[in-house]
Amino acid sequence: MTAFTPKRLLTAGALVGVAGLLLSACAAAPDSDTTTAPEGTDFLACAVSDEGSWNDKSFNQAAYEGLVLAQDELGVEIADAESGSEEDFAPNLTAMVEAGCDVTFAVGFNFSLNDVIFTVADENPDANFVWIDGWNQGQTNLKPITYAMDQSSFLAGYLSAAYSTTKVVGTYGGMQIDAVTAFMDGFYNGAKYYEAETGTPVTVVGWDPAAATGDFVGDFANTGVAKTISEGQLAQGADVIFPVAGSLFTATAEAIREADSGAVMLGVDKDIALTQPELADIVLTSVEKRMTQAVYDVIDSLVAGEAFSVDPYVGTLANDGTALSPFYDFEDSVSAETVAELEAIQAGIIDGSIDPLATP
Numbered sequence: 179m180t181a182f183t184p185k186r187l188l189t190a191g192a193l194v195g196v197a198g199l200l201l202s203a204c205a206a207a208p209d210s211d212t213t214t215a216p217e218g219t220d221f222l223a224c225a226v227s228d229e230g231s232w233n234d235k236s237f238n239q240a241a242y243e244g245l246v247l248a249q250d251e252l253g254v255e256i257a258d259a260e261s262g263s264e265e266d267f268a269p270n271l272t273a274m275v276e277a278g279c280d281v282t283f284a285v286g287f288n289f290s291l292n293d294v295i296f297t298v299a300d301e302n303p304d305a306n307f308v309w310i311d312g313w314n315q316g317q318t319n320l321k322p323i324t325y326a327m328d329q330s331s332f333l334a335g336y337l338s339a340a341y342s343t344t345k346v347v348g349t350y351g352g353m354q355i356d357a358v359t360a361f362m363d364g365f366y367n368g369a370k371y372y373e374a375e376t377g378t379p380v381t382v383v384g385w386d387p388a389a390a391t392g393d394f395v396g397d398f399a400n401t402g403v404a405k406t407i408s409e410g411q412l413a414q415g416a417d418v419i420f421p422v423a424g425s426l427f428t429a430t431a432e433a434i435r436e437a438d439s440g441a442v443m444l445g446v447d448k449d450i451a452l453t454q455p456e457l458a459d460i461v462l463t464s465v466e467k468r469m470t471q472a473v474y475d476v477i478d479s480l481v482a483g484e485a486f487s488v489d490p491y492v493g494t495l496a497n498d499g500t501a502l503s504p505f506y507d508f509e510d511s512v513s514a515e516t517v518a519e520l521e522a523i524q525a526g527i528i529d530g531s532i533d534p535l536a537t538p
Contacts, residue, residue, distance in 0.1 A: 244473025335368025
């Protein structure tokens with residue numbers, strides 16, 4: 179790719195085993211077998227997953243890799259708990275408090291269910307929590323990490339419209355929540371920006387931001403529904419599909435393979451063509467939510483002695499908190515003109531002259 183390729187954080191590589199650290203749902207605190215990197219510091223960084231595993235090759239894994247990177251680079255100790263369902267959130271967070279964690283990351287919007295994150299934070303004022311895709315309701319110990327995912331998704335929408343031969347592109351979500359529809363809004367508006375700039379009509383199926391209606395699985399686990407939605411969008415002529423549903427992109431990949439229509443998809447949260455190279459031939463790019471970077475940065479600041487702050491961390495195009503992945507197999511399929519336009523659009527979003535939340 180050209181200079182549009184974003185700079186990259188040196189990551190920790192493959193997901194590290196956590197046999198001595200892993201807390202199953204509702205389990206006790208980590209045992210004394212916890213290992214540290216050389217010259218370890220007396221700091222315990224912890225995380226609780228959303229529903230699913232740390233090796234989901236998507237949202238949860240990206241956050242967990244921030245812990246691993248901090249362990250490798252900063253010498254901190256780490257501990258974690260995987261949540262099998264929302265009922266595990268409260269006991270898992272409590273287990274982290276009881277483990278003596280210096281900071282605990284809650285991964286995902288769903289920690290708002292039944293106000294669990296707020297309740298646990300209020301009940302444990304001496305513990306520090308960081309909530310990815312969250313917000314603060316007056317707590318003095320809860321730091322939100324948020325992302326302007328409409329920004330990178332706008333770029334993805336423009337790219338998809340430019341790449342599409344049918345000029346029909348699709349998107350769908352796991353659940354209709356703000357953390358998901360932010361991607362879909364940006365994608366829709368980016369595709370329509372291409373339409374406005376080129377005069378070529380583009381149809382976006384699966385989401386209408388004005389009506390706030392579209393295609394949603396209802397959760398982030400039902401591969402059958404995700405595949406059915408993908409098949410429906412392919413049948414409508416979509417040759418680029420953007421699933422905003424965590425690891426359910428695998429169902430979209432299956433639908434694309436079976437249709438054998440030449441369609442492609444976009445990855446979400448992580449660089450999917452890199453993490454799952456067997457899909458690289460159908461992944462045009464990925465819309466990265468760089469949670470690894472954010473988790474590492476928060477831990478780094480605390481280890482360096484900075485006071486815990488509830489001021490939100492906001493990942494943007496400007497601070498490299500979100501970006502498009504390289505095009506890899508599709509580099510020769512994306513014209514130099516399109517790359518140049520993407521660079522100009524990114525600059526416009528950063529300087530405020532282009533609003534990714536506005537439909538052209």
